[in-house]
Amino acid sequence: MAGDGVEVAKLEEKELKLCEDQVSHLALDIGGSLIKMVYFSSSSSCSTDDQENGFIREGTNTSSGNLEYRVLSGRLHFLKFETSKISECIEFISSKRLQHYGDQGDEAPAGDKHIVKATGGGAFKFSDLFKEKLGIILDKVDEMSSLVAGANFLLKAVHHEAFTYMDGVKDYVQIDHKDLYPYLLVNVGSGVSMIKVDGDNEFERVSGTSVGGGTFWGLGKLLTKCKSFDELLELSHQGNNRVIDMLVGDIYGGTGYSKIGLTSTTIASSFGKAVSQNKELEDYRTEDVARSLLRMISNNIGQIAYLNALRFGLKRIFFGGFFIRGHEYTMDTISVAVHFWSNGEAKALFLHHEGFLGALGAFMSYEKQGCTDIAHQFMEEHSSVAKSPFCTSDRLESSTHTDVKDNGCIECRVQVRN
Numbered sequence: 001m002a003g004d005g006v007e008v009a010k011l012e013e014k015e016l017k018l019c020e021d022q023v024s025h026l027a028l029d030i031g032g033s034l035i036k037m038v039y040f041s042s043s044s045s046c047s048t049d050d051q052e053n054g055f056i057r058e059g060t061n062t063s064s065g066n067l068e069y070r071v072l073s074g075r076l077h078f079l080k081f082e083t084s085k086i087s088e089c090i091e092f093i094s095s096k097r098l099q100h101y102g103d104q105g106d107e108a109p110a111g112d113k114h115i116v117k118a119t120g121g122g123a124f125k126f127s128d129l130f131k132e133k134l135g136i137i138l139d140k141v142d143e144m145s146s147l148v149a150g151a152n153f154l155l156k157a158v159h160h161e162a163f164t165y166m167d168g169v170k171d172y173v174q175i176d177h178k179d180l181y182p183y184l185l186v187n188v189g190s191g192v193s194m195i196k197v198d199g200d201n202e203f204e205r206v207s208g209t210s211v212g213g214g215t216f217w218g219l220g221k222l223l224t225k226c227k228s229f230d231e232l233l234e235l236s237h238q239g240n241n242r243v244i245d246m247l248v249g250d251i252y253g254g255t256g257y258s259k260i261g262l263t264s265t266t267i268a269s270s271f272g273k274a275v276s277q278n279k280e281l282e283d284y285r286t287e288d289v290a291r292s293l294l295r296m297i298s299n300n301i302g303q304i305a306y307l308n309a310l311r312f313g314l315k316r317i318f319f320g321g322f323f324i325r326g327h328e329y330t331m332d333t334i335s336v337a338v339h340f341w342s343n344g345e346a347k348a349l350f351l352h353h354e355g356f357l358g359a360l361g362a363f364m365s366y367e368k369q370g371c372t373d374i375a376h377q378f379m380e381e382h383s384s385v386a387k388s389p390f391c392t393s394d395r396l397e398s399s400t401h402t403d404v405k406d407n408g409c410i411e412c413r414v415q416v417r418n
């Protein structure tokens with residue numbers, strides 16, 4: 001990511017308001033490439049706008065049995081940092097004193113140890129570092145169950161979360177809660193995990209591939225000397241893969257191989273032209289190299305995903321993970337691959353909060369400890385949003401402050417146990 005320092009600086013400016021806000025429930029997903037952070041802040045100062053829109057600020061609102069709840073209005077924040085620059089994440093947490101806002105329940109230990117839910121391999125790898133630098137004890141949440149919990153939550157609770165993307169057209173898909181399962185969740189992070197989801201917390205990791213986002217970024221960096229992932233994506237946007245890929249037409253003298261369903265423009269062999277062209281890497285445009293690479297990786301993921309969907313008779317495949325990055329060409333290629341291999345039977349769907357599934361899942365696991373009902377209520381609030389006279393689903397959409405692909409926040413209400 002170009003100038004992460006700058007990004008953090010910008011964040012600091014944006015997050016200055018946090019000092020006045022009450023932060024609660026910080027969760028982390030520390031992956032092979034990126035650290036994803038989710039936390040909730042309830043603003044102490046209620047804007048007129050919020051009041052007009054009927055957002056309840058704070059106060060005892062519900063009682064259920066003997067339990068009293070407070071409803072907090074605020075924001076769910078989404079941030080990411082490069083795992084290789086973990087010190088920036090630690091500095092951010094420290095400067096905002098976020099470590100104090102992990103587990104806020106009665107069982108939270110006294111003293112200078114703070115418990116924060118964390119998932120991803122880094123929750124294991126960096127647990128000593130977080131303890132040493134921030135006094136944080138990372139409470140590890142299983143990566144696959146976090147991904148599934150995050151995806152299920154988003155698909156049920158957030159309007160305009162899932163969409164198809166084909167030929168430049170983005171179509172939001174309305175998910176019927178009763179008809180959500182089963183589906184295949186394909187998380188394209190550094191590597192790729194494919195999970196068959198059958199219900200809430202009912203899932204099985206059915207496949208995976210090491211050819212994922214890390215492969216695209218790693219190979220792309222070596223081949224193009226790009227300095228950032230976004231630069232590589234931008235290059236790919238301007239490239240032409242036909243310069244390097246060997247097409248069916250290149251092999252069949254300009255025609256396709258219609259008998260087996262291959263048109264002349266189908267890629268027969270990714271990077272195949274480089275074999276016979278007698279050129280050095282420098283002779284190729286970096287744009288074209290990046291484009292071939294992106295198509296190769298995206299096609300491969302689309303194909304493996306489809307084959308797994310076929311294995312289990314799944315019609316819907318949701319793609320998440322930061323590799324997707326909301327990038328049109330990536331989504332288009334994956335969609336075409338799924339469409340091509342399934343003869344139009346299966347559909348590729350993408351998620352607006354693609355990269356934050358694991359972090360959201362870890363965030364929601366606070367609920368399980370009985371410390372708060374934050375996740376449950378968040379869900380309820382959002383599902384009831386459409387019925388609420390003062391908080392429509394559009395309101396939720398329009399309150400996405402910045403592009404969640406990078407860093408941003410959404411307004412929401414949560415319920416916490418007193």
Ligand SMILES: Nc1ncnc2c1ncn2[C@@H]1O[C@H](COP(=O)(O)OP(=O)(O)O)[C@@H](O)[C@H]1O
Pocket residue numbers: 001002030031032033034035082120188189190191212213214215216217229230320321322323324325355
């Ligand atoms: N700013 C970025 N820096 C590095 N990789 C990025 C960036 N944005 C998107 N990516 C892509 O996202 C992948 C990581 O996705 P992510 O879902 O965060 O996985 P992980 O949990 O393994 O870190 C990278 O391998 C890369 O392909």
Ligand SMILES: CC(C)(COP(=O)(O)O)[C@@H](O)C(=O)NCCC(=O)O
Pocket residue numbers: 030031032033120121143188189190191192193207208209210
């Ligand atoms: C090991 C992982 C679950 C780690 O998750 P990540 O940090 O890549 O998001 C993932 O990289 C993966 O599923 N890799 C593919 C391994 C395989 O099935 O071949």
